[in-house]
Amino acid sequence: MSALTWLRRWQTIVQKLRVVSDSADEQALIEALSRTEAATVVGFVNAHAMNLVSANADYYDALSAADVLLRDGSGMAILFRRLGREPGLNMNGTDLIPKLLAAFKGRRVAFWGTEEPYLSNAVQHSEATFAVDVVSAHHGFDPVETYLNLARQYQPELVVLGMGMPKQEAVAARLAASGEPCLVVCGGAILDFLGGKVNRAPQWIRRLGCEWVFRLASEPKRLFTRYVVGNPMFLLRTLICKKS
Template sequence: MMRGDLDDACTDWRERWDCLVRKIERVQTAAQEKQLLARLGQPDGPFVLAFANAHAMNSLANSVPFFDALRSADMVLRDGSGMATLFKLLRLQPGLNLNGTDLIPQLIRQFDGRCIAFYGTQEPYLQRALQLGAREFAPNSRFVSAHGFHDTGVYTGLALLHQPALIVLGMGMPRQEEVAAALRSVLTFPCLIVCGGAIIDFLGGKTPRAPMWMRRKGLEWAFRLGMEPRRLFQRYVIGNPLFLTRALRLASLRRA
């Protein structure tokens, strides 16, 4: 099947996975990461940045609308050790782990001096995240915010009103990808729109980070599962083996 035909079809989870794997931009060196940050810091129009992790791949296997929203992002980066395993099984270099939790604070620094919007989570964590952002990352910026439970039109209206140069969405999948696509469809000014997952919760102190040694070994998911076993049981205990099974299946089909 030709790539154009694949992009039009994508009716099977294997086709959707294959399509997204090809879309993910892999960064191999620290120098390339620095160049990427500089490029993202100067968007020439509305630009959506998303991240693909094992949970995202499982989700798009079951949801064509989520796949369409994620595929419509202007850039997708690899997030997590599960995705590194997938790329290795496909005999591709996985590149650096550019997870949003570590990358987004660096992006916020790139936008210091310009308006920044946080849309997501709830109080008091939202205000705590804003305070941390203003204190640690962008002291010269004006911050605007909204909690993560409004209708989509509220976010597009606020963005049109304040015209932030950076919008960080912290609503979780698939909601944030849907909102990101809606924002890009109506905004006309330069703006980086980031699908940030739990980033606002992390910045606001609602969700703690794993110890550094666990992050380096790709085990932050295990730490999060230990902190929230009931909420994350389906994602990790059920989802991780399912992701690996699908990854092995896709790799075997590619080698066939």
């Protein structure tokens, strides 16, 4: 792939990112998303996503089709500053999605992703904590058509996808194209967190922007390539980028 291709993809994604300036802006976004009546996709863009964008055209197409993209992680803050832009708040899904669930109190929700028993744990925890009505819970390993059928059958108002990149973005794009009137959120490991499979880093580590170190230490085999190989590649590409 030529440098021009991945640079163009990066520029498109960065330009589309919705920078959230403060907590009031975040709350306004949550309220707007909770009132949407059309098919709407929310995605999160971190360093891993940008690496995938560089190499995977299908993923780039699916991610760039999202209605709202949010800046996630310290790596993306570095990229924003390199480009002379303010990065705003760190909008990771692990923090934002519980707030969205709270905004959907009493409404129909679907959890698609992870595996048992963590999926059932996530359902029980979310119904007890956020008072949502989880009408559909399904693991994240079926073909895309399975989730399209589930959307038609159960008609959730909020769909939380916990399949990981790049599958969840592909599923989200297809759901949006189907016209089902729901909010679709690409949640990565959120169902694992809600279901007790994965623990959050302590707050002081998160404040330092080093939650990825905690996750790598917790799941070294699964996350080695993403962080140990991927982070240096992301930073190298960040150095190549410059202010337009």
